[in-house]
Amino acid sequence: MHSLGLLALAAAGVQAVPQGLGGAGGGAMLRFGCAQTVIDRIDPLVDPGQVPSPHVHQVVGGNAFNATMPVTDISKVASCTTCTFTQDFSNYWTANIYFRARNGSYHRVPQMANAQIGDANGGVTVYYTSPGPKQVTAFKPGFRMFSGDASRRKSAGFGKNMQSCYRCFTAPNFGGNTMSPCMDPKIDSEGFPSTPCPGGIRSSVIFPLCWDGKNLDSANHIDHVAHPVGGPASFAVTNAKCPSTHPVKIPQIHLEIVWDTTKFNKKEDWPEDGSQPLVLSHGDTTGFGQHGDYVFGWKDDSLQTAMDKGCFGPTCTGLKTQAFPAANKCTVKSAVKEDTDGWLPHLPGQDMNMPGMSS
Secondary structure (H helix, E strand, O other), X not given: OOHHHHHHHHHOXXXXXXXXXXXXXXXXXXXXXXXXXXXXXXXXXXXXXXXXOOOOEEEEEEOOOOOOOOOOOHHHOOOOEOEXXXXXXXXXXEEOEEEEOOOOOEEEOOEEOOOOOOOOOOOEEEEEEEOOOOOOOOOOOOOEEEEEOOOOOOOOOOHXXXXXXXXXXXXXXXXXXXOOOOOOOOOEEOOOOOOOOOOOEEEEEEOOOEEOOOOOOOOOOOOOEEOOOOOOOOOOOOOOOXXXXXXXXXXXXXXXXXXXXXXXXXXXXXXXXXXXXEEEOOOOOOOOOOEEEEEOOEOOOHHHHHHHHOOEEOEOOOOOEOOHHHHOOOOOOOOOEOOXXXXXXXXXXXXXXXXXXXX
């Protein structure tokens, strides 16, 4: 592995990396930032065409994002992307986190750029990981998938192989960030942290890494993909065997979102019963319902090339990159005209009669 890449990953808290990643003949791990494209209440995967959809999402990636997205090559529809790899016009989106104050009002928790990412306008850190050249098949145009379960309110029971977790930073500047995502028994949890986090919170969402090789999507956006034999694989563990029903190994996608909860750490502002005050935008107060959506949009064979070359970190020979001053300018106009940032009496979408609501 490249020594500079190792240092960067260590600083980012990614230390449990499989042997052989990075460099010729080894595995690949792209790690790059995608700035915020839009905060909006539309969902072309779960609620296509519905304006507004039931809850707010934060979206990153290409500007082809819309309430309905055709099952086609998105890279030929989008004209810009918020990702630093300019060939990646994919869209990635997750639920937002809101703070629920003692008086019952809600405020969206702002995002901040992840460690070693740069001056991004919030957004998401994206990983694509492969165990070695020609060992994964990149996604095809029109491919889309979903990770998680929005209705989940208790642990999935996967232990350290959990596919969704939160890291409670112990100090500013990503304090305590020394172990691989979801692997720290002290500051990682599958549900929302129960105590204030001095440095904010990082969300992780990990997608399945096996595909049936035929369907670009499925009715629930999950059944065409699967976990390896033996169950879910933790972050960057991509050498597991795929089941016969889903024999094609695909790159492991991992999303990280950092939430600046520090301004909401005063216990006197928390609910009187002392319960944790965070809630996902679809109304989940446990955090177990965290989920992520993905629509593939890499241009031509650029992702396959990156995986086969063993590309590592935020750069890759043959792929073009852009700095965040340019990436931050790629935006999509909100489809739903509503306040998502001020102090609100209800979560957006939970009360269609709330002030300022219109579609």
